[in-house]
Amino acid sequence: MKGDLFSSDHMVQPAVTPGMTIQNAKSIKYAVNGDMLARQGAMIAYRGNLQFERKGQGVGGMLKRAVTGEGLPLMTVRGQGEAWFAHEAQNCFIIDIEPGDLFTVNGRNVLCFDSTLSYEIKTVKGAGVTGGGIFNSVFSGHGRLGLICEGNPLVIPVSPQQPVYVDTDAVVGWTAQLHTSLHRSQSIGSMIRGGSGEAVQLKLEGDGLVVVRPSEATPQKAQQH
Numbered sequence: 001m002k003g004d005l006f007s008s009d010h011m012v013q014p015a016v017t018p019g020m021t022i023q024n025a026k027s028i029k030y031a032v033n034g035d036m037l038a039r040q041g042a043m044i045a046y047r048g049n050l051q052f053e054r055k056g057q058g059v060g061g062m063l064k065r066a067v068t069g070e071g072l073p074l075m076t077v078r079g080q081g082e083a084w085f086a087h088e089a090q091n092c093f094i095i096d097i098e099p100g101d102l103f104t105v106n107g108r109n110v111l112c113f114d115s116t117l118s119y120e121i122k123t124v125k126g127a128g129v130t131g132g133g134i135f136n137s138v139f140s141g142h143g144r145l146g147l148i149c150e151g152n153p154l155v156i157p158v159s160p161q162q163p164v165y166v167d168t169d170a171v172v173g174w175t176a177q178l179h180t181s182l183h184r185s186q187s188i189g190s191m192i193r194g195g196s197g198e199a200v201q202l203k204l205e206g207d208g209l210v211v212v213r214p215s216e217a218t219p220q221k222a223q224q225h
Contacts, residue, residue, distance in 0.1 A: 015082055020094060020112065020144045027086040028094070028111060028146045032077055038085050038112035038146075040073040048081015076115075085112050090148040097139055102176030104136045105147065109172045109213075114143030124180050124202070138176050147172065151214040158204050165201040166212050175208035 012023065015031030023029040030036055032050055043052065055074040077083055086092070097103060097117060104122075113119075119137045139145055149172055158164045158178055165183055183203040204210050 012084075020114065020146055022092060022094060023084060025091055026089050027084050028092045030077070030083050030085065030112060030146075031081075032083060033080055035076055035078040035115050036112060037074050037076055037115055038083075039087065039110060040075045042085045042087050042111055043075075043077070044084050044086050046081055046083040048079065050077055050079040050081040050083060052077055085146065087111060087148050090150050091152060093147045093149065093153070095145045095147060097141060097143060097145055099142050101140065103139050103145070103173055104176045105139060105145070105173035106136055106171065109147050109149060110137070111146040111148045113139070113145045116143040117141040117145060136173070149211075149213045154212045154214065156210050156212060158206060158208050158210055160205070160207060163203055163205040164210055165203050166210060168200070168202050170212050170215065171202060172211040172213050174204055174210040178204045178206045178208045178210065180204055 012029070015021070015029065018031045018033040020028055020030050020036075027044065030038075032048070037055065040054065053076045055076050092111060095103060104124075117139050118141045119139045121137050124136055153172055156164050156166075158174075181203045183201045
């Protein structure tokens with residue numbers, strides 16, 4: 001059988017080493033030799049001897065979603081084999097986290113991660129109940145974190161001299177050394193009269209990086225996640 005579909009651009013190759021790699025722009029391949037974690041429902045194919053188990057909430061297996069506060073269930077993948085993960089054809093990226101690193105990420109952007117990483121659910125300081133992204137997870141340890149994003153993300157440097165203001169529905173994550181607070185860009189009177197529709201942002205100050213996706217979460221999208 002011939003055709004562009006069967007070219008080397010689309011044909012998967014056997015994994016050379018265990019762990020996470022980018023398969024293509026929309027999927028991540030994980031060569032499992034032990035265990036790893038992924039969001040439930042994100043596995044699109046696998047081969048080998050793998051078991052998929054729901055990860056309970058009792059040991060912190062629920063990542064809080066920023067927009068609605070609902071949970072993102074995780075699953076543990078165990079055994080030896082290869083698994084492919086994706087979610088709604090969103091773009092995939094991998095972050096290498098080293099000892100001493102802290103990365104705060106919105107749960108809706110988590111696809112999969114090494115079991116050597118630790119994560120803690122935290123309330124975003126300064127966001128309050130009205131701040132959109134009130135629950136995020138802080139990852140630490142040593143390993144790789146697979147993220148998804150609608151479109152190609154923007155990585156914006158933050159410095160003490162130049163704080164960055166981000167839409168709470170668009171932020172993916174940031175280096176955890178940054179300080180957060182809620183910022184209102186309009187007066188109440190302006191909001192009542194219509195305004196720009198961008199009345200409240202998350203202000204990030206300090207020295208680090210913030211990652212923003214080129215789209216905002218909508219209630220319809222949030223309900224599907």
